[in-house]
Amino acid sequence: MRLSMNKHEFGMRGEDIACKYIESHGGRILERNYRFKGGEIDVIYRDGNYIVFGEIKYRSGSTFGIAEEAVDYKKQRTISRGCDFYCLSHKLDEFTPVRFDVIGLNIDEGQNSVRIHYVKNAFEYIPIQNKKW
DSSP: OOTTSOHHHHHHHHHHHHHHHHHHTTOEEEEEEEEETTEEEEEEEEETTEEEEEEEEEEESSTTOOGGGGOOHHHHHHHHHHHHHHHHHTTOOTTSOEEEEEEEEEEETTTTEEEEEEETTOSOOOOOOOOOO
16 A cells, blocks of 8 residues: 555455455455444455455554454444444344454555454444343
């Protein structure tokens, strides 16, 4: 990836790389940058019987850890809510198999290369917690 890209261009290029990787391994992209009240899911795709909600993370350097480690509990909860919105809006029932994957792009600028680390079933669905007032 060129270093002269702005953050948006860099992110879009990373998403392109991740989506090509998904497709080359049999996935069929359904949505990119799926927006819902409260957040966004980078990519939604079909993998066999599964609807997969994918988070794409990238890092250039290891100062802040590897890319796939950046999906914390808060982000997992946001993606779970996005899954709820997607399933509701596409009339999918509770028996539709879903999965949450993380695609880590670790960029080595010195070697001008990208290492892809695909984490299948990276985390479990986080249900909405009912608050008692």
